[in-house]
Amino acid sequence: MRRVLTRIETPEVGFVVLCGASGSGKSTFASRHFSDTEIVSSDRCRALVGDDETDQSVTSPAFELLHTIIDKRLELGRLTVVDATNVKPEDRRSLLEVARRWDVLATAIVFDLPLALCLERNRSRQDRRTPEHAVKRQHVTMRRTAKQLRKERFARVYTLGSVTELDTVEVVRTRLWNDRRDDAGPFDIIGDVHGCHSELIGLLDRLGYDTSADPIVHPEGRRALFLGDLVDRGPGVAEVLDVAISMVSAGSALCIGGNHENKLSRALAGRNVKVTHGLAETLEQLDRRGPEFQKHVAEFIDGLLSHYVLDGGRLVVAHAGLPERYHGRSSGRVRSIALYGDTDGETDEYGLPVRYRWVEDYSGDAAVVYGHVPVPVAQWVNNTICIDTGAVFGGQLTALRWPEKQLISVEAAEEYYEPIRPVDADAAGRPALSLDITDVLGKHRIDTSLGGRLTIDADRSSAALEVMSRFAVDPRWLVYLPPTMAPANTSERLGYLEHPDEAFGYFRSAGITEVVCQEKHMGSRAVLVFARDSASAQARFGITNDEAGVIVTRTGRPFFSDPELTSVLLDRIRAAVDASGLWDRLGTDWLILDAELLPWSAKSAELLRSQYAATGAAGIVSLDAAQRLMADAMRRGIELDALATQTRSRAEHVASFVEAYRRYCWDVDGVDGIEIAPFQILAAEGEVLARRPHRWHLEQIDALIAQASELLRSTDRRFVDLGDGVSVNEATDWWHTLTDRGGEGMVVKPADTIVLADKGLVLPGVKCRGREYLRIIYGPEYLDPANLERLRQRSLGRKSSLARREFALGIEALDRFAANGHLSRVHECVFGVLALESEPTDPRL
Structure with missing residues (x-):
């Protein structure tokens, strides 16, 4: 019945x-x-x-x-x-x-x-x-x-x-079983343990747990949250399972499943699985504990979920991470992605699956904490963080305290298992200056300290390789390319597209209390890489042709077609470095400077002629003719007042457009008329100076300018306390003064240069440009209310993402070069910056 x-x-x-x-x-x-x-x-x-x-x-x-x-x-x-x-x-x-x-x-x-x-x-x-x-x-x-x-x-x-x-x-x-939004913790989220029992006990000790108790508990009621992959590879798999099972049973821990638990479950059920990646060690250890323990383990694994949504939806934990659209959902696909990651069908050089780098596109409100693929250092990227720091491979066992977002780690006692793919793979074994096309061709990933693992698509790689192979300077000089810069968020102020309010607001929301506002020069971005002399160039860069330096564009090309002009300019800068004593203060024989080279016309004369001057001339001629014809018609009694007013306004806009670009152009004769505005000393022997605060950079640059004021141009600046309304108002008034007199605007940067906040890397700078300058970018009539309203709908998210990724790659290139890394490892990052520059994001932003 x-x-x-x-x-x-x-x-x-x-x-x-x-x-x-x-x-x-x-x-x-x-x-x-x-x-x-x-x-x-x-x-x-x-x-x-x-x-x-x-x-x-x-x-x-x-x-x-x-x-x-x-x-x-x-x-x-x-x-x-x-x-x-x-x-x-x-x-x-x-x-x-x-x-x-x-x-x-x-x-x-x-x-x-x-x-x-x-x-x-x-x-x-x-x-x-x-x-x-x-x-x-x-x-x-x-x-x-x-x-x-x-x-x-x-x-x-x-x-x-x-x-x-x-x-x-x-x-x-x-509620679905993975929905624990009403559980706010606090938690201690622990990365992949892989049988590292002594390290787990050591980490729990550091986290304040009473490891002498059975089961282990925290005196303040905190709970551990294991991210899966408790098993395989390490020597203490059974002991780790004892700890996890007892803590979960007692309510002092939560645990989700990892891919290694999933495979072990199938093996214990008698399924036909490949006994690889440490499974043999696990089965051997469990066999010593007998069938009852194996049954207990199988039941425990069977009850593990793929992910949890916690703390009001503010936290998601999944072994391999989880894109936002799968949070709190339930299906075989969700479980597979949470356990293994989303693969693209490819394998890397080690035969391991290549996984879709979802973190680069992640923009969810929930913080996602995951493990699965070991990283040298746990770093926040787009509100996600991987805390598998390779304990079983001799790295660290790491925990993230939630909601504090504090990282706690213990060192592994030894390397228990040799990784198939090195956690921090390098180019060991190649000749010192050998370049390998496979490093930069096709779809590949680049690990960075600031941005995590970044993906470079195959078509972007090809575009970068084309530029580098045909137009770039000697690759031995090419150790850095500058990142793009994102603009401030769109302003809602009447008549403004950009305004300091939004720039200050962005950094204030990121928890930054002090910024520096630097005058923005309308020139062309230039990177100066130079040695003290030709002997130093040979010793550090391997250059043997008496060339002691280069000036390159943001795409790695020689800035000037005349090598002699480059040589003269660098000689004058070297003399300024000598006179200021900077070589000795830094203990270096080479430097890399980030700068703006003026005038704009020095590099972009053809662009000015073919685009800006042509547009201005055509607008002036056509609108002058239109005004004359309308004046004749109106004298004959034809009513054209409204059209005449509109045409006159358009003519004024075009005149302002011409005035806007002309103020950034002047004649040069060889070196005469050229100005270089350095704003950061990027690197020297043994140190990435880009990590130092901006005050230090500006002090050193001011000392250089004092020695070569005819060539080096000072960059005006203001340091701003974002919590002080007077300081903010003074900086805003200064910006108005700059832009009202025809200046481009300013760049707002954290005073501490590089800041990693809760949601990852804070933009290293945002540009805030003036009303008149933006005519060059958006056209003569962009300030018409209808046009301005349309432009306010511009999407800046991709530009900001691009700026972060390129900055992370640039710093990574400098880190690797300053640490005497293999040149192919440096070029991997440099090519990455150039490849990202070919992404379809409106460069005018």
Whole structure:
């Protein structure tokens, strides 16, 4: 006898499909247990598209609408109930495809009421009536196919077989097991342990747990949260499992599954798995503990979830990380991505799968903490952090304290297992100056200390290689390229697209208290790499042709076509370094400077002629002619006042445009007329100076300028206390003064140069440009209200992301070079910057 159903459970983020013949009570049931907005009815969709719920001629577009509504609701994670007959497998199949697309569990509720009752109810309807033969066919089909629902991959199937059940059943909304939003911790999230028992005990000791207790507990009620991969490779797998199982059982820990637990579970169940990647060591250790322990372990692993959503949705933990769209969802795909990562089908040189670097596109509000792929140092990237720091490979075992976001680590006692892919792979074994095209060709990843692992797409790599191979300077000089710079957020002030308010607000929101505002010069970005003399150039850079330095563009090309001009300029800068004593103060025979070279026309004369001057000349000539013609017409009595006013305004805009670009151009004669405005000393022997505070840089640069004021141009600056309204107002007034007199604007930077905040790398600087200068960027008439409003919709997110990634690559290149890393490792980063520059982001931003 069938048990009477009294309770139906459906997930809060779920999909409910009602199945039954017309007249079986589906609509009444739905309205009783679900809100109107949660119910997607086929009849209602017919009415929406055809004005009549009974109009069968609009069934096709009505069901298109039904599927569209379902798709959008499930995308947003809303409980959705489908009120239609749904008696045919093919009808349910299309619904299940939508549920699978958005990784939502589907529940079927079958209305298996007697046919006579369905026919009676159908006949008594006043609003609509289904033909009796259709009701009979639906009833037969439903009973014939209802047994297939489990095979169709419905997670739950409930059957209502009587009016009593319809009237008494309770619908209960349940949370998914991975939904622990009401659990705020505090937690100590522990990265991949891999059988490192002594390191785990040491880490728990440092975290304040009472490791003498059994089970281990924290005196203040904190809980450990294991990120999976407790097993394999290390010598203490059984002991680590003892700790984790006992702590989870006692409530002093949570644990999610890792890919190694998943594989061990299949091995313990007798499945055919490859005994690789440390599994043999685990099976051997478990075998010594006997079958009861193995059964205990198997049960523990079987209960591990793929991920948790915690602390009001502010924290997500998953072994291999999890993109935002999968948070709090449940499906085989979600579990696979959480355990293994999202692969692209490729393998790397070590035969390991290449995984999609989701962190680069991540913009979710939840912090995602994960492990799986070991990193040398745990770093926040886009509000995500990998805390697998390779303990079993001789690295560290790391924990993240939440919500404090404090990292705690202990060193591994030894390397227990040799990694297949080095945690910090380098180019060991190659000749000192040998370059390998495989380092920079095709899709590849670059590990950086500031930005984590960054992905360079294959087509971008090809573009970078084309530029480097055909136009670049001698690659031995090419150890750094500058990053792009993001603008301040769009201003809502009347008549402004950019304003200091947004620049200051950005850094204030990142927790920065002091910034430096530096005058922005309208020239061309230049990187100066030079040695004290040719002997020093040979010793450090391997250059043997008496060349002692280069000046390169932001794409690695020689700044000047005349090598003699470059040589003269660098000689004058060397003399200034000599006179200022900078060589000796830094203990170096070489320097890398980041600078702006003026005038703009010194490098961009052709651009000025073909684009800016041509635009200005065409605008002036055409608008002058238009004004003359309108004046003649108006003298003849034709009413053209409005058009004349508009044309006069356009002419004024064009005149302002011409004035704007001309002020950045002047004639040069060889070295005469050229100015270089250095703003940062990037590196010297043994140190990446770019990490030093801006005050230090400006002091050293001022000393250089004092020795070569005819060549080196000073950059005006203001240090601003963001908590002091007077300081902020004074800097804002200074910006207005700069831009009102024709200056480009300013760059706002953290005073401490490099800042890693909770959500990752803070932008190293944002540019805030003046109203008149922006005519050069956006056109003469961009200040017209309609144009300005349209420009306010510009999207700056990709530009900001690009700026962060390029900056991280630039600093990584300097780190590797200053540490005497292999040149191919340095060029990997330099090529990465150039490759990212080819991304389809509007450069005018």
